[in-house]
Amino acid sequence: xxxxxxxxxxxxxxxxxxxxxxxxxxxxxxxxxxxxxxxxxxxxxxxxxxxxxxxxxxxxxxxxxxxxxxxxxxxxxxxxxxxxxxxxxxxxxxxxxxxxxxxxxxxxxxxxxxxxxxxxxxxxxxxxxxxxxxxxxxxxxxxxxxxxxxxxxxxxxxxxxxxxxxxxxxxxxxxxxxxxxxxxxxxxxxxxxxxxxxxxxxxxxxxxxxxxxxxxxxxxxxxxxxxxxxxxxxxxxxxxxxxxxxxxxxxxxxxxxxxxxxxxxxxxxxxxxxxxxxxxxxxxxxxxxxxxxxxxxxxxxxxxxxxxxxxxxxxxxxxxxxxxxxxxxxxxxxxxxxxxxxxxxxxxxxxxxxxxxxxxxxxxxxxxxxxxxxxxxxxxxxxxxxxxxxxxxxxxxxxxxxxxxxxxxxxxxxxxxxxxxxxxxxxxxxxxxxxxxxxxxxxxxxxxxxxxxxxxxxxxxxxxxxx
Numbered sequence: 001x002x003x004x005x006x007x008x009x010x011x012x013x014x015x016x017x018x019x020x021x022x023x024x025x026x027x028x029x030x031x032x033x034x035x036x037x038x039x040x041x042x043x044x045x046x047x048x049x050x051x052x053x054x055x056x057x058x059x060x061x062x063x064x065x066x067x068x069x070x071x072x073x074x075x076x077x078x079x080x081x082x083x084x085x086x087x088x089x090x091x092x093x094x095x096x097x098x099x100x101x102x103x104x105x106x107x108x109x110x111x112x113x114x115x116x117x118x119x120x121x122x123x124x125x126x127x128x129x130x131x132x133x134x135x136x137x138x139x140x141x142x143x144x145x146x147x148x149x150x151x152x153x154x155x156x157x158x159x160x161x162x163x164x165x166x167x168x169x170x171x172x173x174x175x176x177x178x179x180x181x182x183x184x185x186x187x188x189x190x191x192x193x194x195x196x197x198x199x200x201x202x203x204x205x206x207x208x209x210x211x212x213x214x215x216x217x218x219x220x221x222x223x224x225x226x227x228x229x230x231x232x233x234x235x236x237x238x239x240x241x242x243x244x245x246x247x248x249x250x251x252x253x254x255x256x257x258x259x260x261x262x263x264x265x266x267x268x269x270x271x272x273x274x275x276x277x278x279x280x281x282x283x284x285x286x287x288x289x290x291x292x293x294x295x296x297x298x299x300x301x302x303x304x305x306x307x308x309x310x311x312x313x314x315x316x317x318x319x320x321x322x323x324x325x326x327x328x329x330x331x332x333x334x335x336x337x338x339x340x341x342x343x344x345x346x347x348x349x350x351x352x353x354x355x356x357x358x359x360x361x362x363x364x365x366x367x368x369x370x371x372x373x374x375x376x377x378x379x380x381x382x383x384x385x386x387x388x389x390x391x392x393x394x395x396x397x398x399x400x401x402x403x404x405x406x407x408x409x410x411x412x413x414x415x416x417x418x419x420x421x422x423x424x425x426x427x428x429x430x431x432x433x434x435x436x437x438x439x440x441x442x443x444x445x446x447x448x449x450x451x452x453x454x455x456x457x458x459x460x461x462x463x464x465x466x467x
Contacts, residue, residue, distance in 0.1 A: 026236040028459040031151045031452070033228045040150075044143035051136035058129035061122050070109040075304075077102045104304030104318050110296060117291040117329070124282030128275045135271035142264035145450045152441055152455065154224040156434045158235055161217035163430035168210040171423040175203040178415065202416045236462035243461075244384050244436055247443060252374040255447055259370040260363070262448025269355075269362040276348075276355035283348040286341045289333045298324040366446060373443040380436035387429040394422040 035041065079100045116122060182199035186192075224232055247255065260266070302320045334341060401418040437458065444450040 025232045025234070026459050026462050026464070027152065027155050028456055030155060030224070030228060030232060031148065031455045033230065034147060034151050037228045037230070038147055038150075039229075041143060041147050044140055048136050048140035048143075052133055054129040055126075055133040058122075058126040062116065062119075062126055064113060064115045067112045068109065069112070071106065072108075073106045075102075075104045075106065100306060102304065102306045102318055104302055106300070106302050108298070108300040110298040112294065112296045114292060114294040117293050119290050119292070120285040120288055121282040124278050124285065128278035128282060131271045131275035131278065135268050135275060138264050138267035138271060142268060145264060145445050145448075148450055148452065148455060149441060149445055151227055152458070153438055154220070154227055155235065156238075156437055158217070158220045158224055158232075159237060160431055160434045161213065161220040162235075162237075163434075164427055165210070165213040165217050167423050167427040167430075168206065168213045171419065172203070172206040172210045174419060175199075175206040175416075178419075179203040198416075234465055236459075236464055238433060238437070239461045239463050241461070242433065242437075244381050244433070246381055247374055247377050247440070250378075252371050255374050255443065256367050256370045258447035258449065259366050263366050263446060264448050266359075266362050266366045267448075269359040273352070273355040273359040276352040280345075280348040280352040283341075283345045286344065287334050289331055292330045292332070293328070294330065295327045296325070298326075300324075370443070370446045373439055373446055376439040377436065377443050380432055380439055383432045384429070384436060387425060387432050391422075391425045391429055394418070394425040398422040 079102075080097060179196075179199040179202070182196040186196040221232065249255070300320075300322045302318060304318050306318055398415075398418045398421070401415045404415075441450060441454060444454060
């Protein structure tokens with residue numbers, strides 16, 4: 001029993017024992033599951049939400065800042081000092097040691113209002129962070145399209161691996177029959193021993209190919225399973241009636257224009273470059289005067305008791321109420337900061353140059369990828385038609401060679417070559433169909449128009465496997 005059958009049986013057992021495992025999944029099923037389980041998309045979503053806060057924080061720096069500070073304290077003090085403690089009968093002041101004990105409660109609160117009047121860098125930072133927020137949106141859109149592409153690629157890679165395994169298994173069975181026939185003919189003296197040895201070698205090579213294809217299928221399943229974190233053991237195959245047509249519009253220049261306008265990854269680079277330019281402008285104004293206005297209102301209430309031993313004629317309760325208001329306008333001008341301001345200005349300029357160069361590089365790569373994917377999708381259409389015809393020709397040649405081998409007009413090597421050509425034609429035809437599907441999706445991704453509807457449209461051309 002080959003690995004593919006083992007995988008199916010194992011998947012059926014797991015599905016019976018653990019309902020959380022899935023089976024017979026369509027492309028749509030796996031994509032919808034990936035939306036909620038894919039770790040990379042979760043990272044992208046969290047990053048997007050975090051980056052959205054930058055604009056709010058930058059805008060907050062331009063708005064009035066209001067703060068309230070409240071204090072509550074209890075204090076006790078004991079003091080011993082010389083003081084007038086009374087008057088003698090001769091009307092003389094009597095001095096002596098006086099011990100004073102004071103207990104107070106202090107309640108204080110202050111309200112402060114501050115507003116930036118002139119702060120040029122803060123304004124540029126706000127504009128820069130608005131663009132960074134737009135960059136985050138574009139990047140998240142790109143990440144969502146990337147999930148569509150990763151899911152489709154992994155899904156059709158499994159179907160491709162299954163087709164390859166079917167082909168190599170069929171060839172192995174055919175090679176085994178030829179080996180058996182050669183050994184039978186050798187036993188009765190109808191063929192030379194070299195023919196039998198060549199048949200064995202061809203059969204051994206087909207076993208190696210089948211084993212390799214089994215391994216490739218297992219790896220393809222693992223890549224697909226990693227997207228959702230679930231086990232998928234049985235997929236819906238692509239219908240033989242799946243339509244193949246040239247890209248619409250059938251013009252590479254039109255697709256390039258689509259890409260330059262709508263490609264999400266390119267838009268993210270554009271916003272990043274524009275934000276870096278504004279950030280550099282903000283840094284260049286760090287050494288200009290800044291004006292800040294502040295208004296504060298403070299109220300303080302102290303109450304308590306005070307006692308003296310002996311009783312002092314001048315002892316009074318420490319109760320006070322005070323209100324203070326202040327309004328200030330502060331002008332700050334950085335004169336020398338140890339070279340810090342110049343350094344951050346140079347750094348911001350170089351960061352802008354980096355972002356600008358990255359944007360230019362992305363423009364060029366987007367143009368190149370859009371043209372390349374258009375060419376690839378167009379070639380796939382022609383290759384599918386050509387390889388479908390080649391299957392017919394290769395099958396006919398193989399059947400003729402098979403009959404010739406039976407009557408001795410063809411040797412085992414000739415038959416093996418034609419057999420290999422026939423099975424390779426089947427494999428290449430299947431691969432061309434999957435190449436067409438993925439190249440069409442990649443073309444839409446480059447143009448920035450790839451969306452979940454493309455997954456749903458593809459799903460209509462998948463066939464539910466028999467139970």
